[in-house]
Amino acid sequence: MKYAIDLGHGVGRDRGASGIRDEEDLINETGALVIQKLKLLGHEVIEVRPKNCAGITNSLQQRCDAADDAKANIYVSLHFNAANGRANGTEVFAMSLPGRRLAQKIVNEISALGFINRGVKDGSHLYVVRSTSMPAVLVEGCFIDSMRDIALYEAEHMANAIVLGLCGKTPNIADKAA
Ligand SMILES: [Zn+2]
Known part of the structure; x- marks a missing residue:
């Protein structure tokens, strides 16, 4: 499988949301x-976040173009949510039926x-969900301005859950049970 991994924001003036932690x-x-684990499982990974951009739309279009040019099979955009400090939880956005199936597995994990x-x-x-030609999901891992979510959040576990949702396995399943 070839995965296009879109690390959300992080270019130009688009730095994502701030809360208890920064998105x-x-x-x-x-x-x-996530990238390391997918590679350990033998998958090909294309990182599509651009180094420079001429604005938000250009940043997003460059990500879609990179995934299309690489003929990626699946597009995964990673984000974390922010709201009013009281909202919490995880949600995954998708559009196509295969995208929705994948999104359901990820959100459940x-x-x-x-x-x-x-x-x-x-x-x-x-933008990235509707403008890519392969099944795409946009993961909002949890809320960065929620005390509950930030207390639960652990990068290793979050990454394992995403990889498990994507592939049905992780290279180090033991971490998930810890
Ligand atoms: Zn975001």
Whole structure:
């Protein structure tokens, strides 16, 4: 399998949300582990976050183009949520039927870590979900401004849950039970 991994934000002025923790930090630490684990499982990984961009739309289009050019099989965009400090839980956006099936597996695995399961949501308004040619999911791991979620959050476990949702296995399943 060839996965396009989109580490959300992190370029130009687009630095993501801030809360108890910064979205960008959680994306980067979880994302690095997701990439490492997918490679350990023998998958090919294309990182699609651009180094430079001419604005948000250009940043998002470059990510989609990179995935399309590489003929990735699955597109995974990593994000963390922020709201009013009271919302919590995990949700995954998708549009196509295969995308939704994958999204359901991912959201179930993340909620198995103890996060509230907010379910699969319609991602047809999201640029990277609607503008990629392969099944795409956008993961909102948990809320960075929720005390509950930040207390539960652990990059290793979050990454394992995402990889488990994507592939049905992880290279180090023992971590998940810990
Ligand atoms: Zn985001």
